[in-house]
Amino acid sequence: MQIPLIDLTAQYSNLEVKILAAIKKVLRSGQYINGTEVKQLEENIKEVTGSKYAVPVANGTDALVLALDACGIGQGDEVITSPYTFFATAEAIARVGAKPVFVDVKVDTFNISPELIEEKITKNTKAIIPVHLFGQPAEMDAIIELGKKHRLKIIEDACQALGASYKGNPVGSIGDIGCFSFFPTKNLGCYGDGGVVVTNNKEIAEKIRLLAAHGSKVKYFNEIVGYNSRLDEIQAAILNVKISHLFDWNEKRRILASIYDRELLKTNVTTPKTVEGVKHVYHLYVVTCSNVNEIKQHLEQKGISTGVYYPSPLHLQRAFLYLGYKVGYLPVSEKLATHTLALPLFPELDNNQQNYVIERLKEVCTI
C-alpha cells in the first residue's frame, strides 16, 4: 500500500465535475480579475470566520504583510511571534522592515507560550502574531489581554486553521486581524496561490483593500504606494465550490485524529494535546517521539509518507542570523524541530489506509 502524507488528487476527483464547470464559467465570462467569484468568496469567508470584512489577496504571506503594513508597522518596530511555524510568519515581519522577536512555544500544544511574552515586550513592540499551528488555536484569552494592556495589535496567523474556533469564536476574528492561506495543501486550498485577510475594523479593512490594489480606489489614481496582491477569479471560483465542504472535511479530520489518539496510546509516541475549549481542525496530525528517524524510515519502507514540520526553528534560520539568536535560546522549539513527525491525515484517508499506518507504526513504537 502507498499512502501519501496528504492526497490532493483524491479530493479533486470527488469534485471534478463541479470544479471544471466553475472554471469554465469564469473562462467564458471574460472577467478574470475582481469579478463576481471574488465577491462571493468574500461573503463565504465572512460567514465562516464571523468577520465583518474579508479582503482576498494573492497568498497567505501577503495577507500577513498587508496586515502589518495596514497597522503602520515597519522600521524600528518589533513584532512578537513563534519560532516554531512556517517561515512566512516571521518573513512578513521582516519584509515590512520590523524586527521579529521570538517567544518559545509549549511542548504539548506547539503554540506560543503566553507566559513568556510579557518579558519580551519593549517600547518598540507593536504587535503579536500568534500562530494557530497545525490547526489548533493559540491561547487567545491571555494574548488578547496582553494586547490590551500594552496596546498591541493582535494579528492571527490562521493560515493553517480556517474553521477552527476558540471558546466558540472562529479564529481570524478574535484578534484585530486574521490572515489565511489557500495554498493547495491547506484545509481549504485552491489550485495555485491564494489568501484572505479578515477583520471587524472598517478602517483596517479599507486600508488593506487599498494597499492590495496599488493604493488605488479609482482606476489610475493612486493615493499611496501599495502592492499588487489579488486573488483571481478562477481560484475564487474553485474556492467557492470547495468551501461548502469545509465543515465536513474538518469534522472528518477530527475523527481521524481521534482514532490516531486512541490507537497510539500504548506506543512511545506522544499524541498532540488539544486544549480545553478549542475546536482543532488538524491541518496536520503531529506526534512527538524520541526515535523520529527510525519511525520515518520504517514507514517509508512500508510505503507511508510522513513529514517533519518544521526541521529548523525560525530563530536559527540563516536568514535570521542577523537577529543574534544562538542554539539554546528557545529550547522547546529547538527540541520539537528534531522530535516531531506528521502522520498521513486528509479527509479522504479511509479506514483501511489509516489502520495500515497505525499497524506499521506499532511495529516500531509499541512499549
Ligand SMILES: *Cc1c(COP(=O)(O)O)cnc(C)c1O
Ligand atoms: C502556509 C502558511 C503561510 C503562508 O501562506 P502562503 O499562502 O503559502 O503564502 C503563513 N503562515 C503559516 C503558518 C502557514 O502555514
